[in-house]
Amino acid sequence: MDKREKFRLAVQGIAALVQNANFKGFFTGKIYEGGGKNFCVPGLNCYSCPGAVASCPIGALQNSLTRMRFRFPYYVLGLLIFFGILLGRAVCGFLCPFGLLQDLLHKIPFPKKIHTFAADRKLRNIKYFVLLILVVILPACIKLTPVFCAYFCPSGTTSGLLLLLRDSTLWQVIGGRFFWKVCVLAGLVLASLMICRPFCRYLCPLGAVYAPFNKIALVRLTLDEDSCISCGACERSCPMAVNPAENPNSTECIRCGKCLSVCPENALAYVRPGKRKEKAE
Amino acid sequence: MNTGKGKMVLRLVLLTGAVILIAAGIAVKDPAAVWTKAVKICLECIGLG
Numbered sequence: 001m002d003k004r005e006k007f008r009l010a011v012q013g014i015a016a017l018v019q020n021a022n023f024k025g026f027f028t029g030k031i032y033e034g035g036g037k038n039f040c041v042p043g044l045n046c047y048s049c050p051g052a053v054a055s056c057p058i059g060a061l062q063n064s065l066t067r068m069r070f071r072f073p074y075y076v077l078g079l080l081i082f083f084g085i086l087l088g089r090a091v092c093g094f095l096c097p098f099g100l101l102q103d104l105l106h107k108i109p110f111p112k113k114i115h116t117f118a119a120d121r122k123l124r125n126i127k128y129f130v131l132l133i134l135v136v137i138l139p140a141c142i143k144l145t146p147v148f149c150a151y152f153c154p155s156g157t158t159s160g161l162l163l164l165l166r167d168s169t170l171w172q173v174i175g176g177r178f179f180w181k182v183c184v185l186a187g188l189v190l191a192s193l194m195i196c197r198p199f200c201r202y203l204c205p206l207g208a209v210y211a212p213f214n215k216i217a218l219v220r221l222t223l224d225e226d227s228c229i230s231c232g233a234c235e236r237s238c239p240m241a242v243n244p245a246e247n248p249n250s251t252e253c254i255r256c257g258k259c260l261s262v263c264p265e266n267a268l269a270y271v272r273p274g275k276r277k278e279k280a281e
Numbered sequence: 282m283n284t285g286k287g288k289m290v291l292r293l294v295l296l297t298g299a300v301i302l303i304a305a306g307i308a309v310k311d312p313a314a315v316w317t318k319a320v321k322i323c324l325e326c327i328g329l330g
Contacts, residue, residue, distance in 0.1 A: 031320070031321075031322055032320075035316070037315065037319035037320055038312035038313065038315060038316045039312070039315075040315065047319035047323070048319075048322050048323045048326050048327050052319075054319075055315050055316075055318075055319040056319075059318070059319070059323070059326055060315045060318070060319070063318045064311070064314070071314070073306075073311070074302045074303070074305040074309065075302070075303055075305075075306020075307065075312055076311070076315070077302050077306075078298075078299045078300070078301070078302025078303035078304075078305070078306055079299070079303060081295055081296075081298060081299035081302065082296070082299040082300070082303065084295075085292055085296050085299060145325065146323075146326060149323070149325065149326040149327075149328075150325045150326065150328060153326070156326045156327045157327065157328055159326075159327050160327030160328055160329055163322065170324075170329060173324060173329050174329060175329070177328050177329075178327075178328045178329050180328070181327075181328035216288050216291055216295070218292075
């Protein structure tokens, strides 16, 4: 593990701890009720997690849409655009606790590790449908049901499992839906052993929100085409299986910086205002 | 929107829009609505309810 990767892991660990700093909740099974929950964190972190000290933007967005009296979600939408403009999908690479969990799972040795496969590119579009249908349209139509959270969100399932460990009364309300969600989580855990960040690649609605911002966010990559020798080292090293030499600001790039570390010519770099000229896209 | 200047303009427009949306949300007490939902265990959100 190089310096850059160690730094990222440290930032991810600190971000996960800060977003889940209600440590006593893990022992008591009681969730945090303080003012921090007025604010949404940039990553996917369920507000029903016993450790969560702030709110999940996807949960909060669905909550605004499921109200009987529709209210436009100004605040959550504003925060999402704000995080998107500043960081783009660097949120996924550095700040999302569920991203960290998937990264750690992928480090576990497994007989078959898959970098990419034939349908990989097309499957990545699913997350945009998840955002549109499960997070926006269905919750707005079927009032009172945050469909993505209720049926898919693995962060919520993890929170549920943590709460079940501490609150025996919750065992009485377990139903088929929870078993379905546990199956989804188990599938993602298994997939994470083989593929790097399957949830981020194919399903995460928050990744779908931040993806279009990658081209204009303050955190961006730039390629010095004169230095690039097209060796392909960046593409081979990319955990998200994108080709930074072709598109340094791909919507799939989570800004992990692995391509920067392996480039023998230092042709790739983070954009610093007024320093290097960006590749026209 | 390929030029650096174009991107900068778009960035500023979106950033301003984001700040306006956040301010509008605060004005209509959106953060309180977010808080109200987030301080109770949402059984539906975790798939239990």
